[in-house]
Amino acid sequence: MVNVNLGNLIVFDLAIDPEVPTTLYAGTNDGIYKSTNGGSSWDLFSAGLTAMKISTLAIDPAIPTTLYAGTATGGVFAAIQQNPYPALAVDYTAGLPGSSFTITGSNFPHNRMATVVINENRLGVAPTDSTGNLVFSLKTYPTTAVGLYNVTVTCNLSAETHFLLDLNSSERQPGATGIVFDVPDGITYPRIFLPFVNTFAN
Numbered sequence: 001m002v003n004v005n006l007g008n009l010i011v012f013d014l015a016i017d018p019e020v021p022t023t024l025y026a027g028t029n030d031g032i033y034k035s036t037n038g039g040s041s042w043d044l045f046s047a048g049l050t051a052m053k054i055s056t057l058a059i060d061p062a063i064p065t066t067l068y069a070g071t072a073t074g075g076v077f078a079a080i081q082q083n084p085y086p087a088l089a090v091d092y093t094a095g096l097p098g099s100s101f102t103i104t105g106s107n108f109p110h111n112r113m114a115t116v117v118i119n120e121n122r123l124g125v126a127p128t129d130s131t132g133n134l135v136f137s138l139k140t141y142p143t144t145a146v147g148l149y150n151v152t153v154t155c156n157l158s159a160e161t162h163f164l165l166d167l168n169s170s171e172r173q174p175g176a177t178g179i180v181f182d183v184p185d186g187i188t189y190p191r192i193f194l195p196f197v198n199t200f201a202n
Contacts, residue, residue: 006033006042015057019064020110027054032069032079051075086132086159088151092172094164098142099172100180101163105134105153114155116181119189123181128155136179140165147188 009028017023022038031046032054046052049069056070067079084107091102108114110132113125118138126136138151146165153159165188174180 009033012053012055013057015059015067017059017064018061025057025059025067027057027069029053032057032067045079048079049077051077086153086155086157088153088159088161090151090161090163091175092163094166094169095140095172096167096169097140097144097146097165099140099165099169100174101138101140101172102175102178103136103138103151103153103161105159106132108132108134108153108155108157108159112155114153117152117154118149118181118183119187121184121187123184124179126153126179136181137174138163138181138183139174140183144183144185145188149183149188 006026006028009030011026011028013027015025015027022036024035024039025045026033026035026042029052031044031049031052033042034045035042051071051073053072054069055072058068058070060066060068065081067081069077069079071077086105086107088103088105092099095101105114105128108128110128110130112128114128114134116123116126116136126134128134134153138149144165146167148162148164150160150162
């Protein structure tokens, strides 16, 4: 399947993205080609190249978004791709104590374990799937303190979201299935309301 859409091009080297194994790069006699579906189809990936006979390809193991290409004339090029930053979302921004909140994440490293922290307390780990998405729920109890809860998920890079437990909100029922973490007692960030001070002179 590797040569589909490559026509009669000569492939000198092939590189596989360690984070996303279905992403391939082919070094050919006419530039670099990239596949995002395991070689079923290919697109030209040679913007900026001034030498098109690519003899060697290498992906930076520490930063897999960086691809190095060695040319037959001895020059080396680096292609640095900017991936979207990880993001988190919560289904409800506020709820009555006893509510459950579903957290969804996207753009994380694929097939990894991400660390879940709430108000600086580590709850455990949640897996990312083959597309970099994850989902888990946070369960509170009627006795859980009201206040602000910051949720951080880290897997190389981090993303944050938050929710509020408030006695004036509705109770939120569990949403998506997946890992469920209990929210510990005694870790809330209280809401602080500062008085308004008029600094304008009369």
